[in-house]
Amino acid sequence: MVQYGFYYDNSRCTGCKTCVMACKDYHDTALDVAYRKVYDLEGGTWAKDANGTYSTDCLFYHLSMACNHCEDPACVAACPTTAMHKEKDRGLVLVDDSKCVGCGYCVMACPYNAPKVSRDLGHSVKCNGCQDRLDQGLQTICVMACPLRALDFGPIDELRAKYGDNAQIHPMPEPSYTKPNITIKPSPAALDPAAANTRVANPKEV
Numbered sequence: 732m733v734q735y736g737f738y739y740d741n742s743r744c745t746g747c748k749t750c751v752m753a754c755k756d757y758h759d760t761a762l763d764v765a766y767r768k769v770y771d772l773e774g775g776t777w778a779k780d781a782n783g784t785y786s787t788d789c790l791f792y793h794l795s796m797a798c799n800h801c802e803d804p805a806c807v808a809a810c811p812t813t814a815m816h817k818e819k820d821r822g823l824v825l826v827d828d829s830k831c832v833g834c835g836y837c838v839m840a841c842p843y844n845a846p847k848v849s850r851d852l853g854h855s856v857k858c859n860g861c862q863d864r865l866d867q868g869l870q871t872i873c874v875m876a877c878p879l880r881a882l883d884f885g886p887i888d889e890l891r892a893k894y895g896d897n898a899q900i901h902p903m904p905e906p907s908y909t910k911p912n913i914t915i916k917p918s919p920a921a922l923d924p925a926a927a928n929t930r931v932a933n934p935k936e937v
């Protein structure tokens with residue numbers, strides 16, 4: 732099996748959410764379902780100096796993320812019906828909707844907020860790596876849609892050889908939990924030690 736995964740260039744991403752909308756359009760998801768999400772992270776404060784001027788340590792950056800098709804996916808471990816599983820060809824984490832009962836355990840288990848129980852369909856749904864497009868030799872729709880070319884998808888070993896193996900920026904969890912198949916080029920803001928205190932500015936969107 733060749734394991735597939737994502738590359739995300741955090742230094743190029745402007746948070747335009749074209750990847751989100753292209754994914755929703757291609758997969759025709761419900762209004763409350765998004766397979767890819769863009770988190771807007773902000774933090775810092777303004778301080779008044781002795782001379783009356785103000786200084787700031789404010790920072791702002793984005794995090795675009797879908798399913799990371801983990802080596803040790805928490806959603807698969809939590810699924811009581813084996814509906815959530817890793818397929819053999821590309822290591823994609825998929826949902827067998829004929830087995831899924833919509834219990835939501837995968838939603839609660841995933842540290843990346845990837846699966847969601849569809850109210851319309853009655854079972855879990857999530858990013859499937861645009862499996863149908865891959866079978867046709869095409870790239871995922873989010874990668875093709877990104878106007879800044881901040882995304883890539885393919886064999887994760889090739890992506891890590893090309894881009895490095897960093898798999899975490901705040902607020903992502905420690906990679907050792909599920910071994911996500913993602914590599915990230917952080918922006919200067921995401922590398923700033925103050926980034927550890929940033930907050931999600933668009934919680935209703937994600």
